[in-house]
Structures are given as C-alpha cells and as structure tokens.
Amino acid sequence: MSPSISLSINGQPCGVAVDDPRVTLLDLLREKLGLTGTKKGCDRGQCGACTVLLDGRRINSCLVLAASLDGAEVVTIEGLADGDTLHPVQAAFIAHDGFQCGFCTPGQIMSAVGLIREAHAGNEPERIRELMSGNICRCGAYQGITEAVLEAQKTLADKEGSKQDRKDAA
Amino acid sequence: MSLETTPSQNRYGSNIGQPLTRRDGVLKVTGRATYAADNHPAGMLYAVTAVSRIARGRVTSLNVAAAMAHPGVVEVITPANRPPLAHDPDEKMPPFGFRVEVLQDDTVRYANQPIALVIAETFEAATEGAALLDPRYEAEVPRTGRGNGLVYDPPAIGIGAPPRTARGGDIEEGLAAAVNVTEEEYLTPAQYHNAMEPHAIVAEWDGDKVTLDMPNQAMVLSRASYGAYFGVPPENVLIRSPFLGGGFGSKAILNGPQILAILAARMLKRPVKLSLTRAQMFGPVGHRGATWQKLRIGTDRQGHITALHHHSLSATSSFDDFLESAANASLPLYASPALLADHSGLRLNTGTPGPMRAPGEASGSAALEVAMDEAAEACGMDPLEFRLANYAETEPGTGKPFSSKALRECYAEGAKRFGWSGRPLAPRQMRDEKGFLVGWGMGTALFHCPHFPASARATLRADGSALVETAGADMGQGAWTALAQIAAEALGLDPEQVELHSGLSTLPDGGVAGGSAHTASAGLALHNAGQDAILKLAELAMSDAGSPLFGAGNIGVTARGGRLYRNDDQTRSESYAEILARAGRSEVIGAADASRDPAAAGQHAMFSHGAVFAEVKVDPDLGQVRVTRLVGAFAAGRIINPRLVRSQYFGGMIWGASFALHEEAIVDRRTGRIMNSDLAEYRVPVNADIPSLEAILIPEEDPYVNPLGIKGVGEIGITGTVGAVANAVWHATGKRVRRFPIRIEDLLTDR
C-alpha cells in the first residue's frame, strides 16, 4: 500500500495522498488537482477525450490508477502553452478550425502532440487520420484536425531545424 | 422588422462574411473553457444515478443499507424518500418539456431509467454505492420492436406538433396516372446523440435560489421550467452554460437525472455534481426514434412525379410522444401534383425520443433520397437529371413561393466540383486501379428555417467599445464568433471591439440554440439592439451643437469604424467616445426584442437547400465500405462566417455518412436493453473514416426569411448525405440496401 505518491505534473513536483486506490489519473487531475482541462467523455478508453502524456507518451488517463503513478511525469493540456504563447499544435487547431464544441479538443491536442513525438506519420494525411482515430470528435472536425496536425508537425520540425542550425553555427 | 424598414446605413457590412477564427479558440485549446462538470464549489458532493436493467415492470427492492454502509456514501434517494417536486413529472412541461423520470414511483418504463440516486463524498464512493443497490425487479415483457410495439394514431408529431397527415392533390389518382410506380420500405434505427460531453450538472442552493452549471441549449426557457419543478420563481434559478460539449438537441430538453441532482443539492444543503456515464446517456436524455417508412412514387413517361406518398411508422416511448416527422420530408422538396405524408406511432419500452440533429428531416430524407434514386432508376434517368425534372419552383402542396431557393445552383456547382458528368447510369460499372468497386450517389439536402423570439442588449462604452449580451449557447456552432460579428456590424465596430456576454440565464433571452435558428434568432436581436444603441448615440450627437453631426436630422448618419458619419458629407464625423464624453455619458444602452414577421412567414416557404455528392469504394469480396469523397453545395442565405459554416456542413455531412454506415442502437429484443451503449460498439465515425470533405457555399440572398437574410446551416448537412452515401453504395455494388445502417453482410454479393 502506498497512501501517498509523488509525481510531476506539468513540470511541477506534486505529492498526492491516494487514500482511495480506485481513483484514476483522470479523476485525480479533475477532481483533486483542479486540472479540469482533461475531459471525461466515456471513462472507458473509447473516446480519447482524457488523453494526456504519461512519461512522454499519449495514453488514456481514465484507464490508469493514480496509485500506480509514483514517480511518473504527466503533462496535461494546461502544461502545453508557454505562458501566453500557444504550443504550435494549439495554434494550428485554431487556424484550421480543428474543433467545434471544444470538449474533445484537449484530448485531440495532447494526442496530436504525442503523435508528432512518435514520428510514425510522416507528412501523410492518411497516417495522421489513422493515428488520430483514438480521439472521437462528434462534431466532426476531423478534416481541420488532420490539417492542424500536419501544419503543427511542420512548424515543430522547422523550429527544431533552426535550433539545430543555430547549434551548428555555434 | 422587414427589410424595407431596415435603416440603410447599417447594411454596408464589413464584419459579416469574414472567416474569423473562433473567439473561444484560445480557451478551448488551452483547456480553460469550463464545461459544467469542470465546476467544483466548496463542499461539493457527487451524485450517481442507479439505472434500471429491465425495460418494463417495477423495482421490488433496493439494498439501500448496503449502499449507505459504503464508506463515503451520504444519502440514497429512492421513490421512498424522494422529496416532493412542485410540478408533476408525469405532466409535460410546456412548451417543449417531456414527462420525466424522477423517482416518482417504482415503475420502470425503459432500460437505463433512473431508479435511485446515490450521493457521496467522492465520485468513487457514489459509483460503488449505486452498484451496491443491487435492484430486484418484477419484470414484464417489454415492447421492443415493430413485432410487439403498440401501433397508434398520434394526434400530432415532431416539434411544434404538426399534424400527422398532410396532403395535396389525390394520391391514388396520381398513382393511377403513373407509368412507373416504385414502392419500398426503409428502416432507420434508434440513434443516440452521444455528444462528447456527457450530461452533467453542478447544482448549488442558497436559500430558495439555485445556481446550475449545466450544458443547456435553451437557458431562459429552462430557467422557468426548473423554477416550476422546484416551486421557485424563474429569477431564482441561475443557469450558467458558457460552453456545451456538443448538444445536437439532447441538451435542449429537461431530463430526470439533472432534476434529481438539483433535488439532492436542496435536500442535503450542499452543492452536488452529477455526470451521466456514457451508458446512462442511452435512455433518459432523448434519442432519434426508429422509423419504418414506406414510399410510393409514381412517375410518368417523361420522368415527372405524378404522386408521392410517404408514410412513417415512428417509434416513441410508452409514456410520451415524440415522433420523427419523417414523412414530412417529402412535402417541400419535389414537385408533384399529388402528395401525401402521413404518420403512425409505435409505442416501445424506450426512453422518450427527442430532437436529434435534423429531427424528422434526417430520417425522412434518408428514405426519400433513396426512393428518389430508385424512381430515377425506374425511369432510366440520371439521378440528378431526375431531380431537376421534378424541381419545385413553388412549395409543393401549398403553392407558396420560396423565400429564396438556389438549389439549382447547388446541383450545378456540386456536380461540377464532384465531377458527376459521365457517371454511368447502371451500377457496378466503375472500379479503381486496385479493383475496388466505385460508386457515385447524390441526394438533395433541405432544412426548414424556424425563428425563435430572442432579446439582446448592446452597450456602447465610454472608450468607444461595446458590450453585447444575449443568453445564447455556443455548443460548437460558433455562436460567440458569429453573433459578435453580427453585433459588430450593427454597431459599426470591429469584432475585436465588441465584447459578447452569453451563456448565462440572467442575460436577455437568446432563444433556443436549436432548429439551426440560433444565429438568425439571437443574431437579429443583437443586430436590432446594436441599431438601437447607434440610434441613441446619433440622437445625442445630432442634438449637440458641439458635434460636427449637429442637425443631421433626416439626412442621417452612418456608423463605421467606431465613428458616426454624416450621410451627405463624409468629412463630418465623430467618434463614439467623443460623443459620449461630451454628453457626459459613460454609456449608451440599446435593447431589442426580435421575432419573425408573421406576415412574411405566412407568405413564403423558407428552407435552406443543398446537394450532396458521395463517392464510396467497396471491397468487392469483403463488403467493407469507405466514403472516399463527399462534396456538398449548400445555399443558406447570408453567410456570417464561412469558416465556421463550412465546419457546420462538414459536421452534418459526417453525421450523414455515420447514419448511412455506422450508427445504430442494438436493442435486445427480449429485454429492451441496449447492448451497445458505449463508444466502442455504438460506432460514430473516427478520423480515418472521413478522408475527404468539401463544402461549397452557394451565394444566396433572402429578403424574407429575416431582415439579416440568414438561414440555418447546422443540420442541413445530414440531410441529403445519408441518401447520397446509400445511393453511391448501390451504384458501386448494385445492392439496394433499405435498412440503415448499411452493413458488411448486406454487401457480401457474388463477386
């Protein structure tokens, strides 16, 4: 039994008393830590609205017990922007109208961030569609989502490239 | 207010028509947009409903003691201890409310009906408490389908209670005159809205006042209804609904679980949060009822329709009436000397259906557009040519002129962009380079243009900016953005200078966010309120000797870029801030109530129109279908924001594809339980299902529909698309499937 765990959430170390082992990561974030950006759409891993990065990988937070997360690193939608500067994925979702009601959006965006890190899609729309299929959007914003992921991926690659150029120059 | 009386100085319009990105975009992409369940007032308790697992009978026992014994459980509400309500839940709540299940007794009328509410200190405890109730039942044989449902003749159908029968001409005479008659039956299943946000509420009482954080498509109306249930005046109910995680009609109607949560909060004197589970959304919060539709279409030698008879047997619950007005889809679309649309009802042990994106029209269009394809086939005509041959210049049946109808342009532009010409008439003629069967189909899209009374307030502030207010709802259609654009135009300001307050029931009534009418309804109120504010500002200036606009009087002024200009001399102008400052005013407030001009409404038939073209590929051996292209061309009056409108059309078209190929509640015939009440098995489309969408915005001016010329765009995309996809599947395979959704086994044809 570990009644208390320590983990990092959006870069902040965080000690949490897990007095009830049933609490999921999703409910921990939403109900105990006030991080309500992550959404509960099905609570069964079937919609993707609760997607967060756990140790750098996108997962469904509704299917993870908080008690199992001692030492883990979690990044949620609240941890993505750099102050007032949106993460390129966030900005691209706005530019491409990749959402309507906005409820699935935090999950879509975290999933897109994970997808880009995984780097298995290349710049093929079909691969992006497939790899974003774990995030259901009932409003039907899929076309904008796909376009947003492609653009954000390019923006991030360009940024990475220029960082590399600067490094090379130095 | 009609067009003629609209002051011309406000028609120059530079804000309307801009493809602005969403005003709420940053909030939504950063997770800072707050939905109902994101609220967490101090001392909050969690409520979870326990639901019935039988569909008909009664609950004989609940193990309340076991639930209460679970650590953290605070209270269990059952029919035995449920506090009274001020309104009888077995009586409908006018104007739109249904009978609701709020533990009034132990009877069970459908599976997933709430049978108890468990309230606890934590979500986990409440959930387990509900599981521990272990209900026992006395079950009766439920009515679950056409075989054992109770057929009846409803007095009225659908929303607004249109009559169940509508006709024009003599149908039998028309059929007798026909050379070809096609007669087929089409089945549409029960479908569930499944907005991504489950129905949720956080209720907090303060004496006899209550604050409700909840997704709500009709705040001001709901406020009165909740007031009636709890015996408090409407103004004691504050509803906050800044964001809805999708509504699609399911959040316009009061439902039992949310009322129970409010009741629990009052009973326990603590804030209570309730959020339905995904499975619990298959029951008490409405759905699209199943239909069994028969269409008879007679055609003459030239391919003109001589008779069109559309009958729908529409399912409803055992205790209330909401029937899909599916047959009425055939009334306003194709010219026919004889028209008959009639309905019967079928009582089932199901939750009461309700409006679901394009109610009536979606199911009706699905059947009609396939039937039209079959009639075209019988006439040996191209489906588009056949529809053009039966183009209605006036509304069939009534003979009323259309307020506007650019459907011909939709057909032409859609067909061109899709590449419809050269389509072989016969099915199973096209293959792609990989050997997949390719099919092209089309359908006509149509949706009526209702208009809800709405009010708004516009305040011009000392710094020249404005605050506009109306209790509207942004459920993804982009109301915040489009409404601000309309207000900004009326106010002669940039949208950035206009602050919009919405989503709060204390604001002026923004009407119902439904019927694809919100932008027109709330928009007109904002427009008028803005004009009122400008009028008041102009009066200040024109009567002020110190103003360059002094004495403009009848010549009038124009509001533009935050300044008023003399109409006869554009060099004479003054900024709003200057006018207010000199008048020593901190603000000018304009207000307006707006509704439809009944005279214009009576004289015209008002519809948005469109044409949808679909390409599908079908695996010739395996029957798996993929919609590879959808092109829709829509004419819906004046477009406020093409970016958002395109997204609305996309969403509708995806719903159409989903209707055709995916969605269906699978009901166990014996128990009435829905066996796929989750998002794994109730399959709505995923990203990979939708490779290519195109929505074309056909320009259309409508001088009658409302002074702004705005028609609805939210629902029309489904209509037409269902038929287009089904017809494309036929064209690919030669298999005519008349039961939705089309399934793999329907297409396991001989290779």
Next chain:
Amino acid sequence: MNRFDYIRPASVQEAVAAAAMPGSTYLAAGTNLLDLMKVGVSRPERVIDISRLPGLDRIEWQGDGGVRIGAMVRNSDLAYDQRFARSFPAIAEALLSGASAQLRNAATVSGNLMQRTRCAYFQDTASACNRRAPGSGCDAREGENRTMAVLGFSEHCIATHPSDFCVPLVAYDAVVEVEGPHGAREIAVDALHALPGTTPEQETVLMPGEMIVALRLPAEAADFARNARYLKLRERTSFAFALVSAAVALDIDNGVIRNARIALGGVAAKPWRAREAEASLKGSPPTDEAFEKAAELALAEAKPSGDNAFKIELARRLTRRALAFALEGTPNVMPALPASPFMTNPGASHVA
C-alpha cells in the same frame, strides 16, 4: 468499482506470492481490467500491480534469431521495434490495427494475451453469462449475436476472443513463459486460451496465481517474413474490434509453398489456427485454387451460432484475400491503415 487493496510488489516472486491470496488479480496497464472493473464485470479484492516490475520490459533476441519479449513490453514499442517488425511483420501489423495509439502506448504484451471477450452479454452484468457467472446461462445464444463465434463454440458460450495480436502469435507458434506458485512453465499461445465447452469460465489454462512473464517467438517464425500479412474487417475504418480477421504467413520457395500458417480472429473463443488449411497449401504452388481450397478448409467446421452465418462466408473470403496479399509480399513500409482492406488504397489524396 469496489474498494480493493492496491499492492505493488517489487519482484516477480513477490507478485506471485501476493497473488496466492484468493480474490487477487494482476494489473498490467489496466486498459482491459480497469474497464471491466468500472462496469462491474470484475470485482477483485486485491489488485497486484505488475506494470513496473523490473526486467519485464525488454525485447531480447536469442542467438538463433528467435526473440523473447517481456510481458510488460508495450504494444506500440513492440510494433515499432524495427527488427521485430521486419522479422514478424504480421504481428506488427496486427498490433497496429488494434485499439488506438493511446491504448497501444499503454497496453502490454501479457495484458493483451489475457484480455477478455467483448461479448455484450459478458459485459452486461444483468445478462446471463456462463463465462462471467458460471451456470447462469448464455443470453447471447438467443440474443443479438451477429458478431458471435462460428467455430469452437458450445451451447454454454458463443463469445469470441477479441485480440488482434494473439492471432498471428498463434499462427507463429509463439510460447508464453509463466511463473506461478508451483514454479515456472511454458505454454504455447495456441494452448493458452480455452474453448468454452462446458466450462466457459475457464478462459485460459493458467492456474490461479500464475502470471505470464514473457512471450517467445521461435526463430522459424521469421522464415515467413517476406510473405506475411494480417487482415482485419471491422465496422469502421479504425478503432474497432475485428468482425473477422486473418493472419497469414507463407514461406515460398521456387514457386512452391514450403510452409504456410493461417490463423483467424473474431471467429472463436480463441485465435483459431487452421492447420488443415495450412497442410493443404504445403507443397502446392500459390494459386487462386489452392487459396480457395485452403479457405474452404479453414472454415469447414464453421457453423452459425446465431444470426451470424454471414461471418462464415466473410471469414472464408478474408482468408483467401489474406493469402493473396501474403503472396504479393510483405509491404516494405507498414500500410497507412494497417490490416485494413483499404490499406492499399491511396484514398483521397488531395486533402490536407
């Protein structure tokens, strides 16, 4: 969800010891177990978290070209492991056709092997289900059963096994290594899952307290690398369980099939190895006729368990198609839509 004790052992030995108590269950990623706990199908008293046990997250290549995969290796890590995907492409394809990217990032090898049926009557605690509640009956038999089993079912249970991953594993003669209260043993994956017979509640042959620690693929399985496919029919393009699926692997030498492997998914309570069909292909040239015959043999024993006769024909056609795809050769690059019949389709290219 009931209250349970959460236990995190530090070693396999500790885990096995902890699981010896009745009412215990192993928790890996939880993508299946937690879901079942939420709907009340599973109500364990003790949850033993093995997700971070040391040493179970490695992919170890053996000297002979076989591979040993730790039980806690995540589905996506395995599928994207380059050497693994090159050697056993049908497994990688099956993995990538399953669930969603998020679930694959979490789900483990042994969790997938242990996942339970998606039968709606199993998942619905109000229904009679011999698998979930022995002796209660089977409401699926007269129920909504168009997706149920067509092979190996009994009057007591007509559920299917939902895994994609396990289908090629069975075809490839994979083996699991098991630790338990009575020591270690090995079980062929083909023998791991049980057909229902009269005891559908015995879903696997694992004894109480036994846990899978590793999965092994024999070196011979890599002989099929050039002609191996997994093909899956589902009712949306992605993120759906298989209606039917087929893993097919051919070892073709000089125009003759030297060896063939065929296993079907979605048709029975376990991944269904079609040995007679395999035998019919051995020594034969890879022709349409040979494939047709193999498909016939693979489904020879099939019969409907309800309104699902179409699945038999569908599985036959799918087998034939999978054989044809395998003959075409393993694609150099994983298809954009893994295992989908549309994977070879360029789809709409002009978007985005």
